[in-house]
Amino acid sequence: xxxxxxxxxxxxxxxxxxxxxxxxxxxxxxxxxxxxxxxxxxxxxxxxxxxxxxxxxxxxxxxxxxxxxxxxxxxxxxxxxxxxxxxxxxxxxxxxxxxxxxxxxxxxxxxxxxxxxxxxxxxxxxxxxxxxxxxxxxxxxxxxxxxxxxxxxxxxxxxxxxxxxxxxxxxxxxxxxxxxxxxxxxxxxxxxxxxxxxxxxxxxxxxxxxxxxxxxxxxxxxxxxxxxxxxxxxxxxxxxxxxxxxxxxxxxxxxxxxxxxxxxxxxxxxxxxxxxxxxxxxxxxxxxxxxxxxxxxxxxxxxxxxxxxxxxxxxxxxxxxxxxxxxxxxxxxxxxxxxxxxxxxxxxxxxxxxxx
Ligand SMILES: C[S@@+](CC[C@H](N)C(=O)[O-])C[C@H]1O[C@@H](n2cnc3c(N)ncnc32)[C@H](O)[C@@H]1O
Numbered sequence: 001x002x003x004x005x006x007x008x009x010x011x012x013x014x015x016x017x018x019x020x021x022x023x024x025x026x027x028x029x030x031x032x033x034x035x036x037x038x039x040x041x042x043x044x045x046x047x048x049x050x051x052x053x054x055x056x057x058x059x060x061x062x063x064x065x066x067x068x069x070x071x072x073x074x075x076x077x078x079x080x081x082x083x084x085x086x087x088x089x090x091x092x093x094x095x096x097x098x099x100x101x102x103x104x105x106x107x108x109x110x111x112x113x114x115x116x117x118x119x120x121x122x123x124x125x126x127x128x129x130x131x132x133x134x135x136x137x138x139x140x141x142x143x144x145x146x147x148x149x150x151x152x153x154x155x156x157x158x159x160x161x162x163x164x165x166x167x168x169x170x171x172x173x174x175x176x177x178x179x180x181x182x183x184x185x186x187x188x189x190x191x192x193x194x195x196x197x198x199x200x201x202x203x204x205x206x207x208x209x210x211x212x213x214x215x216x217x218x219x220x221x222x223x224x225x226x227x228x229x230x231x232x233x234x235x236x237x238x239x240x241x242x243x244x245x246x247x248x249x250x251x252x253x254x255x256x257x258x259x260x261x262x263x264x265x266x267x268x269x270x271x272x273x274x275x276x277x278x279x280x281x282x283x284x285x286x287x288x289x290x291x292x293x294x295x296x297x298x299x300x301x302x303x304x305x306x307x308x309x310x311x312x313x314x315x316x317x318x319x320x321x322x323x324x325x326x327x328x329x330x331x332x333x334x335x336x337x338x339x340x341x342x343x344x345x346x347x348x349x350x351x352x353x354x355x356x
Pocket of ligand 1: 123256262
């Protein structure tokens with residue numbers, strides 16, 4: 001059957017985003033080579049076969065994304081739902097931000113953060129410039145640029161990767177099929193600027209959605225994007241994912257996207273344990289993060305380059321970590337995982353009779 005106009009539009013959009021991401025990265029590297037050659041990271045050249053495999057897995061991700069929307073798991077309109085005006089207005093600031101990024105790299109300064117009156121509120125591992133990001137996660141400036149920067153990093157596929165949690169989430173919630181959607185509570189852990197909640201809301205428009213994150217500034221940005229002009233509001237709460245400010249068993253599902261690789265191993269385990277605590281028995285946890293060496297050895301150079309280009313102090317440990325085992329250690333069962341382009345998606349269930 002010939003593809004519909006909407007499918008052609010989706011594929012063209014994704015090709016355009018992918019190209020825009022590649023062009024931006026190429027240009028910004030060239031500018032860095034001229035203006036700040038001393039801070040150009042030493043990366044390994046990506047072999048041609050790996051480039052081809054990456055392109056192929058990106059296409060497969062878009063195929064799955066399109067098919068799931070076509071089957072009605074989420075609306076097709078979600079595939080086009082991007083804050084274009086905000087991003088267009090912010091894009092020049094991504095460039096203007098580069099000199100301070102280079103200066104931090106030159107000074108090997110990864111703790112260049114705003115003055116904090118509540119420093120003790122944050123775990124030590126958090127107080128860093130992850131990705132060499134200006135202000136770390138601790139300013140409105142950082143929150144305003146973050147989504148655009150992530151989209152560029154993943155060649156326009158960041159939301160498509162986030163959406164890979166939706167099939168597992170919808171599947172896990174079948175356990176509560178005797179309840180109306182309005183009686184389901186879903187928590188997005190480390191929600192950042194709320195892009196994952198945005199995807200979840202499109203698939204489950206009546207469920208009660210809550211997001212938790214350590215960054216007040218990122219939550220402010222999430223509030224602007226998720227709640228402005230809406231009557232059903234997403235609740236956004238500041239808190240540490242290692243001990244979240246919610247009662248035991250109060251959620252039927254939890255999601256957590258792109259957090260694990262930014263945590264030291266003990267914090268990773270503590271987060272999974274707290275997720276377990278918050279789930280009602282029978283509830284599902286869906287995690288998404290970077291692929292790992294074990295499941296995607298063919299992308300080892302890409303993973304290594306990521307860690308060399310960005311300040312990601314726990315990434316090397318994360319890509320060798322056994323997340324399946326960590327989930328089992330936290331008490332979960334039915335652990336399953338799949339890889340999609342650069343994302344690994346796990347789902348795990350809290351046993352129905354579990355009292356851990
Ligand atoms: C890479 S971002 C991912 C954000 C979002 N989930 C997404 O898909 O873009 C990591 C997020 O985790 C948050 N974070 C890091 N450590 C945390 C912790 N211990 N507790 C709560 N949030 C944390 C950061 O503030 C940031 O918003």
